[in-house]
Amino acid sequence: MRCCVHILNLIVQSGLKSIHESIVKVRNAVRYVRASPARFEKFKECVENEKIKAKCLLSFDVPTRWNSTYLMLECALKFVRAFDRLEEEDGYYKLFFCESDGNGKKPISPPNYLDWENVKTFVKFLGIFYEATLRFSGSLFVTSNTYFHKLISIENQLQPLCSVDGDPLLKSMAVEMKRKYDKYWGSMDNINLILFVAVVLDPRYRLKYLKFWFMEWYGKDKRDEMSSKVHDALKRFKQHLADEDSVENKSELDRYLLESSEDPDMEDFDILMLWKMNSSRYRVLSQIACDVLAINVPKIASKSAFSTKGVFWIRSKLHRFFPMPIEEDPSTVVLDDSDVLFFAWS
DSSP states (O other): OHHHHHHHHHHHHHHHHOOOOHHHHHHHHHHHHHHHHHHHHHHHHHHTTTTTSOOOOOOOOTTTBHHHHHHHHHHHHHHHHHHHHHHHHHHHHHTTTOOOTTSOOOOOOOOHHHHHHHHHHHHHHHHHHHHHHHTTOOOOOGGGGGGGHHHHHHHHHHHHHTTTSSOOOHHHHHHHHHHHHHHSSGGGGGGOOOHHHHTSTTTTTTHHHHHHHHHHHHHHHHHHHHHHHHHHHHHHHHHHHHHHHHHOTTHHHHHHSSSOOOOOOOOTTHHHHHHHHHTTHHHHHHHHHHHHSSOOSSSSOOOGOOOOOOOOOOOEEEEEEESSSEEEEEETTTOOTTTOOOOEEE
């Protein structure tokens, strides 16, 4: 199974290859403040004079980790008035943007009102991917049943931005992201069935939720095909457990799929606890839920979630029930220079 966090990282990195001028301006402003303790103290005075209360401090980004760029911009937006005051009171701040570096290049001018408005737009857009990455990277809660929902959210954000009427500020970035998105997630056939099974095993959504979105994206024929695949995968896994336990219970899955869904807006919903409470009603299906929902969407350490460095391989005992759509031996797979994939092999 491909690592969802890593693919999400590749999607965002592709969109950030060409950094907008407004982001560069804010980066240079932060660089000036963080360059020396004296400058930082002067900036803190401006923050106090503007009566800005914020728990975060300015942080400089790392080019190889896009989340650091997002966090830098998000934090800098809290100090817009402080930067404006710094420009008025600190003569060296203006000079910083007039002096050339060792290569004869001058930093772009300080961020103005339009630049800060552009940065607000970028932060709102990148925040969708940041929140999805944090959700996928969680280790204290179930992640497999949230994968498809985040996929829907990302698709619904990118699609209109890539259209003719898309926001000009974000369009070029969105087009690059959509191209990478389509490479990995554009076709439902490229996604491991186990991630759809996890949605079906969420009592708030079940199979009807998948059918709705399959219909929205691909039409009736594809909806019926994918729904059938997910249903058959669940039946195969259920039959496997039933055979092992020498138990016949053919109607259990059908009863579950026909029941009314739980309220999607239910507060403090605990999917594992719900299955535990219903284990007596769904003896076999609850075992399937236990196995499927225990799978983490990411296959990399959380500290590596925003980086493209490093590769490792994992194995999955569930692979024979939810086969990969690709057949290559990992030792023979040829990857693009920018694309490092993570697979589960049986």
